[in-house]
Amino acid sequence: MAGKRERILIRRIDNLAARQVTFSKRRRGLFKKAEELSILCDAEVGLVVFSATGKLFQFASSSMKQIIDRYNSHSKTLQKADEPSQLDLLAEDSTCARLREELAEASLRLRQMRGEDLQRLNVQQLQELEKSLESGLGCVLKTKSQKITDEINGLERKRMQLIEENSKLKEQVSRMSKMEKQLGADSELVYEEGQSSESVTNASYPRTPLVTEDCSDTSLTLGLPLFHSK
Template identity: 40%
Template sequence: MVRGKTEMRLIENATSRQVTFSKRRNGLLKKAFELSVLCDAEVALIIFSPTGKLYEFASSSMQSTIERYEKHMTEIRAHDPPEEHNMQKLKQETASLMKKIEHLEASKRRLLGEGLGGCSIEELQQLEEKLERSVVTIRARKMQVYKQQIQHLKEKGQALSAENAMLCKKFGETERGGSSEAERQVAASAEISEVSDVETELFIGLPETRNKRVRHPEII
């Protein structure tokens, strides 16, 4: 039969609680003995019953085991601070940080113009001076950003001007080249016109006769 899982809580019935204590005490003492024999471990076990009765087991000597334990704990405390001291230190640091956070949040609200009801004249004057210094710093930074932007725009404008000049120069060379080609075409057309002005009348005969005919056209 499978035993159900035992709920870990105080047994309310006194008789059942005493029976359970006796059984588990004997089992714990038996396990301590087995551990010391099987593993060659130094084991010391101390049990006080609800009524204050002492039950103990020691694989060697209870006193020597306790002294060894105390010596070991002393060495640990010498190297590491006590846990309670650490916790106390952490609590103090946490409280200090919380106070700083509250102070910063209050200062932030005051800079935003909130929570000024409890401020004195001196505190208000100090707050005003802080805001004035902040405004001066912000304006100086703004002017610096403006100057940087203006310088960037000037550099960009210079680059665009250089590019525009290069394009204009290139376009001018192309235009002059086109004009020269047009002049060459006009000259060629003039030569063709001159050739077309030469006499093209058909004449059969010797060249001398043609010349005479030209000088005396009435003979024909």
């Protein structure tokens, strides 16, 4: 089985002899393909090739001069089609002139609205300019008032929102304070009203009562003999 054919890198061949051999082979193949194209497709084909040494090689399916004349004629037709006609040029010039006039008029109108170049205006034109400025100023003032009103309403909504949030925070603080007080009261020791801590302790732990009887009773109690005097 034959090995796979490697692709040749398309670049300039540095070796002069190899370059000339390749040129000769590729030129013959190119002319052969051009001839096949003209025969198979009934096309008029012309090829002109100059080698690196300046030598001319050509192929023409009919006549090279006829092909070149046809090419020049077709190229002139394309150039005429691409070039604008005289009427198109006149129309473009007219449009440019009209736009320049409109731009100059608009610039003059803008300067006059700024209070410049008013000397050329008569009384009627000045009155019309004044009405135009008053109308424009009214629209500006109306828009400004609406903007201010919208900002005030927005600030008022924010103020009410802050008041509501502040009230909620106060309620939370109040509930937490009540809970802390209740927890502190439950943890303290509660004494009865008018009773000292000592009495509470004695009441909790009663003492043995003291003996207040006489000596005889004491003697009997201790179990000693009783002597009577004669």
